[in-house]
Amino acid sequence: MKTSRRDFLIGTSTVAGSTLVVPFSALAAQQKAPKKAAKKKEEAEEDVSTNEDLMREHGVLNRVLLIYDEAMRRIQAKEKFDPAVLTKSAGIIKSFIEDYHEKLEEDHIFPRFEQSGSKLTELTVNLRAQHAVGRKLTEKIAATAKSGETQALNSALAAFNRMYRPHEAREDTVLFPALHSVVSKHEYDAMGEEFERIERKTFGGDGFDMAVDQVTELEKQFDIYDISKFTPDTV
Ligand SMILES: [Fe+2]
Numbered sequence: 034m035k036t037s038r039r040d041f042l043i044g045t046s047t048v049a050g051s052t053l054v055v056p057f058s059a060l061a062a063q064q065k066a067p068k069k070a071a072k073k074k075e076e077a078e079e080d081v082s083t084n085e086d087l088m089r090e091h092g093v094l095n096r097v098l099l100i101y102d103e104a105m106r107r108i109q110a111k112e113k114f115d116p117a118v119l120t121k122s123a124g125i126i127k128s129f130i131e132d133y134h135e136k137l138e139e140d141h142i143f144p145r146f147e148q149s150g151s152k153l154t155e156l157t158v159n160l161r162a163q164h165a166v167g168r169k170l171t172e173k174i175a176a177t178a179k180s181g182e183t184q185a186l187n188s189a190l191a192a193f194n195r196m197y198r199p200h201e202a203r204e205d206t207v208l209f210p211a212l213h214s215v216v217s218k219h220e221y222d223a224m225g226e227e228f229e230r231i232e233r234k235t236f237g238g239d240g241f242d243m244a245v246d247q248v249t250e251l252e253k254q255f256d257i258y259d260i261s262k263f264t265p266d267t268v
């Protein structure tokens with residue numbers, strides 16, 4: 034797994050601190066390596082374009098939908114499961130999708146279409162409405178997972194997955210590709226850099242890496258991490 038930005042920063046500050054007693058030339062040589070590594074890391078992050086950034090965040094959302102699918106399967110099969118996996122999954126949706134990803138869409142993506150009079154404005158109106166409903170469903174999922182109201186939890190999970198699959202698919206295939214027609218290349222590139230800055234400010238590091246680590250842990254707890262489990266035995 035790649036080193037998170039936070040681990041990376043801790044690592045570089047330790048190196049800098051340990052150089053206080055060495056001659057300046059050695060210090061410069063020693064500092065050159067981490068600086069070079071930092072530059073390389075910066076460049077790698079800057080390479081993530083606006084749409085790639087948003088679409089890989091949808092990948093995190095999708096992985097939570099898989100956890101929700103498995104929870105519904107277990108409810109219907111009357112199999113036991115740890116409700117904390119669902120409250121934590123709802124927590125990832127709230128912090129990473131609703132309060133970050135959807136806020137980026139609402140503040141930076143949708144207005145570009147709405148202000149340019151694009152025919153996709155009708156779509157953004159619906160997408161905004163779905164974000165609002167999604168927030169209510171997430172609250173319901175967290176509350177019913179905690180209280181043990183299994184049928185209400187099942188209904189909220191089903192409604193969430195039914196709405197979000199078309200929601201993200203429409204953004205990925207229609208809205209995001211059309212972004213190139215409403216912003217210049219320069220503005221598109223600047224948006225990617227702005228998103229990166231907001232991500233670092235919001236999460237104190239690489240929020241995407243952190244969210245992937247968290248969802249991976251929950252998949253392991255729910256025993257759906259092994260991707261071969263999704264391959265059918267017979268075709
Ligand atoms: Fe959205």
Ligand SMILES: [Fe+2]
Pocket residue numbers: 091134135138201204
């Ligand atoms: Fe989205």
